[in-house]
Amino acid sequence: MPWIYHGTSASYEESIRSSGLTFASRPYDNAEIDAVVRLLAGKKMYGDDAGLGVLAAFTSSTGRAGTISLTFDWLLACRYAALNRGGETIEYLLRSVEYALDPIRADAFSSGERRFLASVLVKVTPISRLHEPLVVAVEMPRDWYLANGLVGRSRPPEWHTDLFGGKAVLTGTYTGGAIRRGEEFREVALVADQIRAYVRFSADEELRNLIARL
Numbered sequence: 506m507p508w509i510y511h512g513t514s515a516s517y518e519e520s521i522r523s524s525g526l527t528f529a530s531r532p533y534d535n536a537e538i539d540a541v542v543r544l545l546a547g548k549k550m551y552g553d554d555a556g557l558g559v560l561a562a563f564t565s566s567t568g569r570a571g572t573i574s575l576t577f578d579w580l581l582a583c584r585y586a587a588l589n590r591g592g593e594t595i596e597y598l599l600r601s602v603e604y605a606l607d608p609i610r611a612d613a614f615s616s617g618e619r620r621f622l623a624s625v626l627v628k629v630t631p632i633s634r635l636h637e638p639l640v641v642a643v644e645m646p647r648d649w650y651l652a653n654g655l656v657g658r659s660r661p662p663e664w665h666t667d668l669f670g671g672k673a674v675l676t677g678t679y680t681g682g683a684i685r686r687g688e689e690f691r692e693v694a695l696v697a698d699q700i701r702a703y704v705r706f707s708a709d710e711e712l713r714n715l716i717a718r719l
Contacts, residue, residue, distance in 0.1 A: 508642040509575045512585030515637035526573045526695040556600040572691035584716050586638035587708040602626050642702040
């Protein structure tokens, strides 16, 4: 069966190896993220990069459903892993809280609100500092591929030129035509036995800038 990928942080590798990919083992409290979103939205502090919108989308969808995002798009998985310190949620949580606590904005908050935001920052900053990109390759049960309509299609000639190129030996009759570039699939939990590879790589500023342009 072909592999599908999840881009994350090596900070979680030990947990993934022991417990698999599960939303429950993530190192943050969804209720705290909800509180950050409500607090910053109430002050209209959306961030220079609209990072608060990413967090708000997380709390209204992925966070509530407790799902893991997967993609056949290897470059997309690498992009998530390289550009998000500690994972996408941690990255945008950091950006949003750092933006809010900038000295030019901090006075907009009460002392209690500043203490709360600072406590969130203390929790997540060590995770971001230890970040190293990690892409996990997963093999799903055959029934999963059938249920998602990914079986039995002939491979098109352009297969070798799209983002799934070079994966022909892994994909058999599964096709690039059946999977849109960048398409994501969501699952609640994946056990460790389904994981086939852990791929770490270094991402200096030059590589991150290159990946960001892809």
